[in-house]
Amino acid sequence: MSRTVLITGNSSGLGHGLTEVYLDKGWEVYGVSRRGCTDLPGKLKDIRCDLTDYEAVPLALETLLMGIGHLDVVILNAGILCKMQDMADSSLADIQQVMDANVWSNKVLLDWLLKSGIRIDQIVLISSGASINGNRGWGAYALSKATLNMLTQLYAHEFPHTHLAALAPGLVDTAMQDVLCDPAQVDEQQFPSVAKLRAARETPAMPKPRDAGQLIADAIPGLKQLPSGSFADIRTLGQN
Template sequence: MTTAKALITGNSSGLGLGLSHALLGRDYQVYGCSRRGCAALADRVVDVHCDLSDLDAIAPALDQLLAGVDRLDLVVLNAGILGEIEDMSRVSVERLREIMDINVWANKTILDWLLASGIMVGQIVAISSGAAVLGNRGWGGYALSKAALNMLCRLYAHEFPDTHVAAIAPGLIDTRIIDTICQIDDTTRFPALERIHAARGTETLLSPGAAAERILHALPGLTEFESGSFVDLRQVLAPDEYQALMAARNRPGG
């Protein structure tokens, strides 16, 4: 029996590490690409260090990591950064470029490498966010980059005709991004912070392991959506939570 293989970016911590654990538990061979490396699973994951903000370093890193691999059953484009919670008018174009490099252009570089490599890929999942469609005040570069990531997946679905591609919002996950958000208390200017602060200590805020299990549980169902789709997993798996999210959207002028 052939061992299933998965590539995960940003696997050193948070959701990427959670996915690595979950896939190893399903007997996958896991390949990881991250800036710090996956020390927690050093003896079980085939890993390469790569700073995804250095776009020129990505292809050589993948050449090394995936040498001899002819099939990947799953690719998870997980790595990303939050940027600042701030009004768009206060975020410089240069900072937006930095966020876009990691959240969008690094993923384009990886997808281009996969196309050129000849590796057969079963399913590609890009980790997006509800921020991509909510447009809440303060989510600036993050929301902009995740919206671009959604469209990137839709466009590349045409170029991966034998691969199912999807961008997904997995829900709130207890990672360093949440730690950063919860240190910001300006809920008057940025009302969407209230929902995230309130999620602390509740089932709404998933552990990385629980979020990984949610994603893997959802994988077969994603293929029922058109390739290139954006899917908020809460809409499928936690509809009450999704309805509450949409009802709390921070509308301009509201």
């Protein structure tokens, strides 16, 4: 029997890399994204949906997962970055937009999965080191990922037969880095943490999405060794 995975935000970036990896492994992949993922061969069933359109999400999932009784892994990857700026310069509207995409869309997804009757072995929510670092400029993004970590911990109580984890994937060379590594868009003097990103780009410390997806896929089975609801950083897994 084929193994199955649901991946959100799989039209680009890390989500696309994860989709490539699982298809190459022969898994059946179910994808949800705004733009759709139609460029990859394999057992891929895909649906387009803006996950911040909360009323549209249940119908999209019902259509995508019709007849599915079991998912080996769910990877809630979809999310957005905020503009690099000080908290005092961040409007509540800007913060809300990031929270809607990075947190509340995942609550809608988790609620549907909880009530769906689908047996799920693991749910992995893609977090970030920004959720605990508190570096200047990461504002709404850091807040959203810290909230996502707690969301994972809280829902772990409500999925008694499913293992949940929030996973920071480390540095990944996606379109997000095009912005962060552009001196015209982000001032390194004002926001010193981007210096690490710029130094890591085009080195093994910042893998391409396909390679990062492989690292994550390899790490996911081992997350079950942690208590359900845990936060983990892929860069430190196995060091303790």
